[in-house]
Amino acid sequence: MIKETPSPVLLDVGELTVEYGSGEDAVRAVDGVSFQLRRGEILGVAGESGSGKSTLMTAVTRLQRPPARIASGSVTYHPGGSGSGIDLLASTPAELRELRWESLAVVFQSAMAALNPVMRLGAQFVDAIRAHRRVGRKEAWSRAEELLDLVGIPTNRVRSYPHELSGGMRQRATIALALACEPEIIVMDEPTTAVDVVMQRQIVHRLMRLRRQFGFAIVFVTHDLSLLVELADRIMVMYAGRIVELGSASAIYRDPRHPYSQGLRDSFPPLHGPLRELRGIPGSPPDLRALPTGCAFQPRCPKRLPECASTRPELPLLVEHGAACLLQRSADQATVDESEAVSR
Amino acid sequence: MAAQSKTAEPRTVAAPDQTPVRKGLRAVTGSVLAKRIGFYLVAGWAAITLNFLLPRLMPGDPASAVLLKMSELGPVSPQREAVIHRLFGGANSGPLWGQYVAYLGGLFRGDFGLSIAFYPTPVTEVVRSGFWWTVILVGTATVISFGIGTTLGVIAGWRPGRRFDSVASPLSIFIHSVPYFWIALIFVFVFAFKFGWLPLAGGAGRDVVPGFTAEFIGSAVQHAILPAATIVVTSISGWLIHMRNMMASVVNEDYVLLAQAKGLAPARVISGYAARNAILPSISGFAVSIGMVVGGSLLTEMVFNYPGLGSLLNQAILNLDYPLMQGLFLVISMTVLVINFIADSVYVLLDPRTREVS
Ligand SMILES: Nc1ncnc2c1ncn2[C@@H]1O[C@H](COP(=O)(O)OP(=O)(O)O)[C@@H](O)[C@H]1O
Ligand SMILES: [Mg+2]
Numbered sequence: 001m002i003k004e005t006p007s008p009v010l011l012d013v014g015e016l017t018v019e020y021g022s023g024e025d026a027v028r029a030v031d032g033v034s035f036q037l038r039r040g041e042i043l044g045v046a047g048e049s050g051s052g053k054s055t056l057m058t059a060v061t062r063l064q065r066p067p068a069r070i071a072s073g074s075v076t077y078h079p080g081g082s083g084s085g086i087d088l089l090a091s092t093p094a095e096l097r098e099l100r101w102e103s104l105a106v107v108f109q110s111a112m113a114a115l116n117p118v119m120r121l122g123a124q125f126v127d128a129i130r131a132h133r134r135v136g137r138k139e140a141w142s143r144a145e146e147l148l149d150l151v152g153i154p155t156n157r158v159r160s161y162p163h164e165l166s167g168g169m170r171q172r173a174t175i176a177l178a179l180a181c182e183p184e185i186i187v188m189d190e191p192t193t194a195v196d197v198v199m200q201r202q203i204v205h206r207l208m209r210l211r212r213q214f215g216f217a218i219v220f221v222t223h224d225l226s227l228l229v230e231l232a233d234r235i236m237v238m239y240a241g242r243i244v245e246l247g248s249a250s251a252i253y254r255d256p257r258h259p260y261s262q263g264l265r266d267s268f269p270p271l272h273g274p275l276r277e278l279r280g281i282p283g284s285p286p287d288l289r290a291l292p293t294g295c296a297f298q299p300r301c302p303k304r305l306p307e308c309a310s311t312r313p314e315l316p317l318l319v320e321h322g323a324a325c326l327l328q329r330s331a332d333q334a335t336v337d338e339s340e341a342v343s344r
Numbered sequence: 345m346a347a348q349s350k351t352a353e354p355r356t357v358a359a360p361d362q363t364p365v366r367k368g369l370r371a372v373t374g375s376v377l378a379k380r381i382g383f384y385l386v387a388g389w390a391a392i393t394l395n396f397l398l399p400r401l402m403p404g405d406p407a408s409a410v411l412l413k414m415s416e417l418g419p420v421s422p423q424r425e426a427v428i429h430r431l432f433g434g435a436n437s438g439p440l441w442g443q444y445v446a447y448l449g450g451l452f453r454g455d456f457g458l459s460i461a462f463y464p465t466p467v468t469e470v471v472r473s474g475f476w477w478t479v480i481l482v483g484t485a486t487v488i489s490f491g492i493g494t495t496l497g498v499i500a501g502w503r504p505g506r507r508f509d510s511v512a513s514p515l516s517i518f519i520h521s522v523p524y525f526w527i528a529l530i531f532v533f534v535f536a537f538k539f540g541w542l543p544l545a546g547g548a549g550r551d552v553v554p555g556f557t558a559e560f561i562g563s564a565v566q567h568a569i570l571p572a573a574t575i576v577v578t579s580i581s582g583w584l585i586h587m588r589n590m591m592a593s594v595v596n597e598d599y600v601l602l603a604q605a606k607g608l609a610p611a612r613v614i615s616g617y618a619a620r621n622a623i624l625p626s627i628s629g630f631a632v633s634i635g636m637v638v639g640g641s642l643l644t645e646m647v648f649n650y651p652g653l654g655s656l657l658n659q660a661i662l663n664l665d666y667p668l669m670q671g672l673f674l675v676i677s678m679t680v681l682v683i684n685f686i687a688d689s690v691y692v693l694l695d696p697r698t699r700e701v702s
Contacts, residue, residue: 100607
């Protein structure tokens with residue numbers, strides 16, 4: 001899964017901070033998050049609910065709504081992975097409209113809520129297609145049928161209303177909708193959380209096939225780490241609005257370096273391979289208004305060190321696989337000591 | 345009423361993949377419509393029957409009261425006496441069942457007897473003359489205020505808390521709390537009395553012959569402006585607040601966010617997604633107020649001495665004109681039913697979720 005020459009960067013997010021409200025009672029739901037999305041890759045974003053995944057995704061796509069507010073940071077889109085970048089945070093609404101769906105599409109968690117209940121399924125495709133392409137109505141409708149066919153929905157469903165479809169069909173329809181203008185990037189916020197496990201696997205497999213066919217990049221958000229391992233090239237793990245671990249999917253699954261990632265991995269059954277004993281993470285997600293000092297995970301951490309309460313660990317930059325954890329630093333230190341001992 | 349039950353949450357129905365969708369849908373729509381027509385037929389029958397029973401259950405004897413009044417106005421022929429007994433029962437009018445059949449027969453012939461207040465004009469004629477005055481004045485005013493109020497509500501609710509909303513919404517709530525007759529009296533004082541721009545009262549000039557002439561229509565329009573304006577000004581605010589609140593909640597829906605994510609123009613997001621859904625509850629409200637047009641214009645018509653149904657009802661009550669009252673009640677209840685039926689059907693067209701048979 002690790003590519004020899006990394007693909008060019010499509011989306012570059014730098015030190016993004018998003019707050020709810022402003023002034024004294026501002027809640028910082030995303031805190032200095034940086035990551036890159038490469039062309040054609042599937043980047044998984046994992047974390048318990050409340051860790052700021054959706055807030056991050058709506059901010060990256062400029063879909064955040066009040067009281068959410070981007071406090072600082074940058075989001076740069078490089079069309080086709082080119083050197084020139086478009087500063088999404090500085091773009092005007094009209095400039096954004098040009099990019100939307102044409103380059104950047106989204107899939108939401110609840111397809112029932114994301115589809116207009118009073119509009120035929122096909123019309124919701126036609127709307128998107130005709131906003132960006134100069135095609136006739138008839139052509140747009142047959143394009144909608146094609147798209148439904150891609151995700152295994154009978155084409156006669158194009159004239160159905162959302163409530164007439166099953167949950168799995170609706171979810172697949174929103175994925176088909178995201179493909180309408182063949183975007184480069186699709187941001188999916190928990191697209192499989194609302195469907196059952198069988199449908200979940202079907203959707204994941206179909207997504208992988210479509211990715212091979214069309215070559216788009218996906219940011220796939222979920223709280224289910226074992227699902228991500230099946231799907232993603234790289235995974236980033238979020239806790240309390242920060243990235244606590246970033247690395248290749250296999251490395252994070254085999255060798256999670258942050259105790260939180262370990263806990264997350266062990267709280268979902270793997271889709272393949274031997275069953276592990278399932279353990280939840282003790283305690284509950286932190287109150288963002290009153291974060292613990294030092295490492296935010298420290299009160300729940302089974303491997304807590306005394307200095308965890310005072311020192312906030314940073315995510316190491318420019319490494320294949322890194323975790324924001326003090327243990328990690330002492331582990332690195334230990335490796336260094338060992339090699340020094342050997343060399344002596 | 346029936347319209348309320350449909351604002352309920354959509355039910356999730358797992359439909360099998362291979363159903364012939366369109367044919368099924370049409371059948372479902374058809375059966376829902378049939379059910380609804382059935383409901384309104386029953387409601388119409390109930391209203392008519394109630395209208396028949398009420399004077400017969402009333403304490404005292406309306407029939408002899410009416411006959412007494414008529415004899416004061418002139419000699420009463422035996423046929424006219426029979427009509428009164430058919431309409432209101434009374435001492436020598438036979439068994440109830442027979443009265444009911446005779447009553448229904450008279451109803452279908454459009455025979456409601458003679459009005460007391462406008463003796464000896466038939467009730468049908470009196471009601472017909474007032475009906476058009478009211479429907480045109482109050483109907484037009486209601487449609488206009490619904491249109492303007494809803495549009496302003498859409499604008500206010502699309503960006504709640506922004507400048508337009510923070511002016512329009514508090515202002516609407518203020519206007520909404522001012523009593524109608526206050527505003528009406530101010531309008532009359534300023535525009536009719538002080539400046540004399542518009543006529544004070546009436547439906548048209550006294551010296552203008554009613555008819556389909558430019559002179560009459562011009563005069564009628566001139567007389568209608570002031571009462572219509574008072575209705576529009578006082579009822580816009582209600583529509584505005586209602587639509588603004590619906591809109592402010594709908595704009596938080598995922599489907600509106602997805603419409604924006606698709607890169608649609610804001611006008612399209614509003615018309616096809618946000619307002620399109622937010623207006624659904626207003627449809628039932630609109631039906632109710634359109635239905636009330638016929639009966640609910642009492643205050644306006646009294647202030648402006650307008651020759652519509654409201655004034656007629658007022659006169660009927662003052663003169664104990666039972667035949668006229670009965671005729672008016674029947675017209676009012678039938679209009680409410682017909683308008684509600686139309687609104688229900690429009691609602692079914694606008695909200696596909698209601699086409700399911702439960
Ligand atoms: N509308 C909101 N108003 C205020 N705070 C919010 C709102 N939505 C989310 N938050 C805060 O942001 C945090 C992250 O939420 P979210 O991004 O939805 O997390 P996730 O998608 O990972 O479940 C929540 O814990 C909550 O404190
Ligand atoms: Mg979320």
